[in-house]
Amino acid sequence: MFKTESRNPATYESEKITPTVSEKTVQSQHFSSPIARIESVSPADLTAAVQDDLACYASISEKCNIGATMKIPISGGWVFASILSIRTREAGQALELAMTFVGAIQDGVFARGVDTFPAVHAPVYLASDEDQRHLYQQSGHDCIRIGTVYPSPDVPAMLNIEKLLSRHFSVLGSTGSGKSCTLALMIHKLVESCPQAHVLILDPHNEYAKSFETMGEHFNTENLSLPxxxxxxxxxxxxxxxxxxxxxxxxxxxxxxxxxxxxxxxxxxxxxxxxxxxxxxxxxxxxxxxxxxxxxxxxxxxxxxxxxxxxxxxxxxxxxxxxxxxxFSGLLVQDSLHDLVSRLLRFPVEGRPVSTLDLSGIPSEIVDVVVSLISRLVFDFSMWSRKAGASTPLLLVCEEAHRYVPHHSSGDKRLQSARKSLERIAKEGRKYGVSLGLVSQRPSDLSEAILSQCGTVISMRMNNERDRKFVENTMPEGASHFLRLLPSLQNQECLVSGEGSACPLRVRLDYLDIPYQPASNDLDFASLWRHDLPDTHNTIHQTLRAWRRGIR
Structure with missing residues (x-):
C-alpha cells in the first residue's frame, strides 16, 4: 500500500546523544570543523556566519539548505535550529544563516522549546541523520509514520496517535495541494496500527469511498436512512x-x-x-x-x-x-437508532473500521442539518456510553469544514446548527473520546475558535496570503516561522506542527498507491478534448436520467 522504507521507531528508544560542551569532542562527530559560528541570539531565533568562503559552503550546500537542521552545543547537551534563510553579507562573500529554534536535547532527553541558549560565537554543526532521529523520533507502537523529515530521505516523520487524536487535528492547503491524499494516508496508517478503530468521514464530494473500499463501509442517500x-x-x-x-x-x-x-x-x-x-x-x-x-x-x-x-x-x-x-419517508417512524449507530459508527468493526458518508446527494437545503445531526449523534453517543461505563473513542473527519463551521460574522444571526455541533466536539470532545479532524482549502473562512482547538496543524502549500496569516494566528507552540515555507512546498509535502509531532517538521509524505488514493483528481482537459465521446447519445441519456433521479 505504501512505498516507504520501513523503520521500527522502537529501535530509537534506547539511543541517546551523548551531551558535551567540548568543541574538540563535537568536532570528531560528522565534521572536522564547524560550518558557522553564532553571531546573535534572541528568544525565538538566531543568526550565524558561515566560517569559510562560498567555495567551501558549496561543498555542503546539498544538505545545508532552507529547512535543514543545525545543532549548537550548550551546557549539558545540544540546541537544534532550522534554517529559515541564507544570504550573502553586504561586507563580503561570507554567508549568513537565519535560523529558528526547534528544541533541545539535554542529558539525553528531548524537550520542546529552549531554556539554555547558546553563546555568541558558539560553533554550529549540520545535524546528522542520527541526530535528527533522536530529535524527531516518536518512539513506540503508538506512533505512525507519514513520511520523511526534509531534507533527509532516511529520517522518519512520526505522529503520536494519542496526541494527534486527543487534541484534534486539521489538514489545510490550497486546492490541488494534496489534502485528500494526505488525509487518506493518515487514516490508512491509523487503521493499519489500530485495526479496531472507529472512523467516520463526512465526504461532500464522494472522494473517499474508493480509498477505503476494502476496509470501510460507504453510505449515501440510497442505503442510509436518517430518522x-x-x-x-x-x-x-x-x-x-x-x-x-x-x-x-x-x-x-x-x-x-x-x-x-x-x-x-x-x-x-x-x-x-x-x-x-x-x-x-x-x-x-x-x-x-x-x-x-x-x-x-x-x-x-x-x-x-x-x-x-x-x-x-x-x-x-x-x-x-x-x-x-x-x-422523511414513512418507514423512519420506527426506532432505528440502534441500527444507525451500529452501522455508521462501526459496532462491531468486522474488518471495516472506516465509514464514509457521501453528502453529495443530499439536497443543499438540509445538508447542514444532516451534518449537525451526525456530529451530535457521534458526540452524544460517546458522552452517554462513557457514563454507562463502555466508552469507545471515535474519530469524526469533516471535509470542506469551512462550509459547516464558517468564520463568525458579528452581523450573522442565522441558525447554524452544524457549527454548534462541531464546536461542541472541538471544545468538549476530548473528555468523552471524540476526536475531530478538519480539512479545508480556505482556512481564513473557517471558524478561528474551532481551528484554534486543533492541537496538530498539517499545512500543505498555501498561496493565499490571507489564509497564511489566518493559520499563523492559530499555529500551536509559536511555529509561525515555518509558514514562510508554505508557498514553496511541493505536492506531497507538508508542514506539521503541534502536539502530534515531537517538534515542527517539514515532511515529504510517503506515497500512497493508486488504488488507495481518493477519487479527487481533476479531469484532464487537453487529453479529453482530443477525442470525442464514443456514444454521445447514450452518454447524454444516462446523464439526464441520473440528473432527474437526483443521483450525483
Missing amino acids: YWLMNFEEHIEIFVGRELTDRDSDIDILKRCLFSARKASAAEHSLSRLTVDTPIPYKLTDLLRALEEEIGRLEKAENTQPYLRLKAKIEELRSDRRFAFM
Missing part, C-alpha cells in the same frame, strides 16, 4: 422554519408546542418520565400535522393562521419530495 425524529429542536427549526429567523418568532413558538405534543404521543411506548422537545424518541409526522390542525381550530381570527399554514405546507413538502426520502 427525522432524531433532530433536536434547533435542527427542526432550521428545516421547518428556515435559517433566517427575522419575524419568525410565532412560527418557532407554534413548532415548539406542536413538536412537544407529537413527541408526547409516543412517550408512553418508551416509559419516559421526563420529556422535552429534544428527546430523541420516534414520533409521527401525522401527529405533528394533527397538532397543527388542532391549534388552528382554536384560533378566533383567520388572519392568524399564516404561520400555521406555512409550517403545514413545509412538512407536507418534505414528505412528498423524494429527494428527502432518506430522512
Whole structure:
C-alpha cells in the first residue's frame, strides 16, 4: 500500500546523544570543523556566519539548505535550529544563516522549546541523520509514520496517535495541494496500527469511498436512512422554519408546542418520565400535522393562521419530495437508532473500521442539518456510553469544514446548527473520546475558535496570503516561522506542527498507491478534448436520467 522504507521507531528508544560542551569532542562527530559560528541570539531565533568562503559552503550546500537542521552545543547537551534563510553579507562573500529554534536535547532527553541558549560565537554543526532521529523520533507502537523529515530521505516523520487524536487535528492547503491524499494516508496508517478503530468521514464530494473500499463501509442517500425524529429542536427549526429567523418568532413558538405534543404521543411506548422537545424518541409526522390542525381550530381570527399554514405546507413538502426520502419517508417512524449507530459508527468493526458518508446527494437545503445531526449523534453517543461505563473513542473527519463551521460574522444571526455541533466536539470532545479532524482549502473562512482547538496543524502549500496569516494566528507552540515555507512546498509535502509531532517538521509524505488514493483528481482537459465521446447519445441519456433521479 505504501512505498516507504520501513523503520521500527522502537529501535530509537534506547539511543541517546551523548551531551558535551567540548568543541574538540563535537568536532570528531560528522565534521572536522564547524560550518558557522553564532553571531546573535534572541528568544525565538538566531543568526550565524558561515566560517569559510562560498567555495567551501558549496561543498555542503546539498544538505545545508532552507529547512535543514543545525545543532549548537550548550551546557549539558545540544540546541537544534532550522534554517529559515541564507544570504550573502553586504561586507563580503561570507554567508549568513537565519535560523529558528526547534528544541533541545539535554542529558539525553528531548524537550520542546529552549531554556539554555547558546553563546555568541558558539560553533554550529549540520545535524546528522542520527541526530535528527533522536530529535524527531516518536518512539513506540503508538506512533505512525507519514513520511520523511526534509531534507533527509532516511529520517522518519512520526505522529503520536494519542496526541494527534486527543487534541484534534486539521489538514489545510490550497486546492490541488494534496489534502485528500494526505488525509487518506493518515487514516490508512491509523487503521493499519489500530485495526479496531472507529472512523467516520463526512465526504461532500464522494472522494473517499474508493480509498477505503476494502476496509470501510460507504453510505449515501440510497442505503442510509436518517430518522427525522432524531433532530433536536434547533435542527427542526432550521428545516421547518428556515435559517433566517427575522419575524419568525410565532412560527418557532407554534413548532415548539406542536413538536412537544407529537413527541408526547409516543412517550408512553418508551416509559419516559421526563420529556422535552429534544428527546430523541420516534414520533409521527401525522401527529405533528394533527397538532397543527388542532391549534388552528382554536384560533378566533383567520388572519392568524399564516404561520400555521406555512409550517403545514413545509412538512407536507418534505414528505412528498423524494429527494428527502432518506430522512422523511414513512418507514423512519420506527426506532432505528440502534441500527444507525451500529452501522455508521462501526459496532462491531468486522474488518471495516472506516465509514464514509457521501453528502453529495443530499439536497443543499438540509445538508447542514444532516451534518449537525451526525456530529451530535457521534458526540452524544460517546458522552452517554462513557457514563454507562463502555466508552469507545471515535474519530469524526469533516471535509470542506469551512462550509459547516464558517468564520463568525458579528452581523450573522442565522441558525447554524452544524457549527454548534462541531464546536461542541472541538471544545468538549476530548473528555468523552471524540476526536475531530478538519480539512479545508480556505482556512481564513473557517471558524478561528474551532481551528484554534486543533492541537496538530498539517499545512500543505498555501498561496493565499490571507489564509497564511489566518493559520499563523492559530499555529500551536509559536511555529509561525515555518509558514514562510508554505508557498514553496511541493505536492506531497507538508508542514506539521503541534502536539502530534515531537517538534515542527517539514515532511515529504510517503506515497500512497493508486488504488488507495481518493477519487479527487481533476479531469484532464487537453487529453479529453482530443477525442470525442464514443456514444454521445447514450452518454447524454444516462446523464439526464441520473440528473432527474437526483443521483450525483
